[in-house]
Amino acid sequence: MADVSHGTFHMRASPSAVDVLLTPVHRWVWSDLDRRARKLLTFGQTEEDGARDISRAAERTADPALRILYLRHAADEQRHAVLFRKRGREILDSSRPPVFEANWLAPGERGLDGLDVGSESDQDLLAFLHLSEKAAAGRFVLYEEVLAVDPQTRAVFARILKDEENHMTYTRRELARLAQRREGWRLWRARAGRLWNAYLRVASAIASVFGTAMLALQYFLILPAFAALAKRSARREREGFAASRAETAFGGQY
């Protein structure tokens, strides 16, 4: 295993096995010009959000070396946002009306995955950042491959990929410095955290669909009679100003 603390240590990104298997899906997702543009613009937003979060991390760390690295990282993310947006807009200007974006099939990157930067230790944050950067960089390698037909967009990914690899490297190196021999544990915890977040996303999406279905059912079964009354009452309302309510008690919620 490479010496993480050594100055020459540098990590290379590679797509995950799942993503490699899903290459045809990624190819389909990126094949449409408008979808490509929208995804790039979404990536731009994600990078901008990431820049803000990493900036927050720079504000709260007590480690001056880490602060500088976070600030550089945040500046990179800001630059990536500009690159993604610029290319997205270029494509959009020459594309057709919007189509299904398919973010669920090819999410690209999730930024910091909703991580609460303010409540994490530097070590946990570095582990989380490392995995996020690694996942995004791996996908970007794949996107480069499936975007062979669009050299300009491909060049954007190639340029950003270099930075992502640098981010992977520095987060791993700093984690090794701060966590000493417990870096593996931190990384596994971060992996578990990402898995938990994924579970929460899926679970809340399912719960939301279920809740929506139940409420929609109630809407159509219970509300019609009340709706008729409400409509009748609305028709009786006078147009224009209404008298303000008489002074109500501060103790009441109604």
Added chain:
Amino acid sequence: MRILGISAHYHDSAAALVVDGVPVCAVQEERLSRSKNDASFPLAAIGWCLEHGGLEPGDLDAVVFYEKPMLKFDRILTMALREFPASWGSFPRAMKNSLGGKLWVKGLITSQLGVPGKRVLFSEHHQSHAAAAFLTAPTRRAAILTADGVGEWATLSLGRGSISESGDAKIELFRELRFPHSLGMLYSTFTAYLGFKVNEGEYKVMGLASYGSPAFEPLMRKIVRRAADGAPVLDLSYFEYHRGARRSFSDRLAAELGPPRDPDAAIDLATPEGKRYADIAASVQRVLEDILVDLARSLREETGLDDLCLGGGVALNGCANARILRESGFRNVYVPSAPGDAGCAMGAALAADRLHFKRPHVEAPDHPYWGPPIDGAQLTRIAREDGLELAETAGEAELLDRVSLELARGRIVGWMQGRTEFGPRALGNRSILAAPHSAAMRDRLNRGIKYREQFRPFAPAVPLSKADRFFELPPGGARLGRFMSGVFPVRPEWRDRLAAVTHVDGTARVQTVDPEAAPRFHALLEAYGARTGIPVLLNTSFNLAGEPIVNRAVEGYTTFRRSGIDVLVAGETVVEKPRTRELAPEAVA
């Protein structure tokens, strides 16, 4: 008596503390959570207010929420019923939102703060707006006009406030416009149609309006007509916000105005499409202004009063405010620094103090600086750790001399002093400052720091006593400029030399700086004037696009490091970025 005011759950949550009738502190949650327009229950803001006031939750005599949640739920449910079956898409979401948390405010407050339920009070939304406007204004009798998107049912209220010799305060709201008819929702709908974020992009519509002509005014007048009693009534066939969650405007609006702007596409004002967007913005702005002026004029005739207090999010429209001042007959128009929902935290606390507990009125200090103070030592420590060039100035005179020189050299300064402002505008305590003379400076700020559309103007700050020299202020204009609430013409002879802050139509949203309210900022303007002959600075909020205004020194520092700001000042500490080239003082006079 110690009263905590809270606004939360829709946009821009905040907390404010009033002790013995006087505001002590107030802060928006976003300034502490660092999440722009944070609408969550403002635990951090409450925590800071209590800490600042040296109080524990148990010491509070009352906690006042800024609106009545059950009455709001009544409106949401009633609208869902009235719009049946078209409301089927929005109903589940609205119910999940309300029943999942927003309805149970009393329980939330008692469980989070540990205060007994009987100490939790509720003001009405527009009463909170009215109180925030009237009870903080330096007047004892005034007409009141509040307008926003929607509170519980009311979207616009007209009334009057008075304070008797003995200090008894009274706020009497005569009549109101009710949802779905709403001037705030009208403007927000066009904000969305023009591809900007609602509750954030309304400034952009106002800025864009100056590039257009009101070519769509006839259609706008069809969309908003006037009822027999003068109330603005919307033709709801052009809107969807009252029934659907998908978007706020209807297909009919898009059919008659043309396709809405894609939020991701840039606005090119040189193209017919760009011009169409500007014309639409100009048309909705014109109609909004006309209606507000007309309502204010009627209110003036009805009340016979000289002063008007404006509240609600619509009062952030500086062009409309200036026209109200010029054309309605009121001598003074007062707009608080936070007329939107955040300000309702203070309004609710003051309303409870004066109207519920019937305590005598105490004049509120007339400034917007109610938030956390700056700690220059924090910047000193960080800059030292990062090996930046650092100067701790020997005193105020040296600080002002140094900063005014940097500004005159064309450098951009991040300026943090005293306590942070309450409200959406940076008024000289958390500001980015620059020389206002050339359009190149405006472009540099837009490109390298604010990353925003070229059509958006920057605002000037000027000493109160010198404002008339540079700007055409009507009587009462200087007061409206105190919290940057009015847009006024720049005098033609100064427009070329104030190019960075003069909008395309020759106007500026000027801040008139009172030495008593902001002594150091005022002194800096004077120092800059002594050096250049023009005591005017470009003043824009100290934040990057999509971020809240900075609060602590460390936040200013990270913003400084990530942007094109050249010099950072926090208290007495001055930090510079390494210089790439020495600039000559700008020739301005």
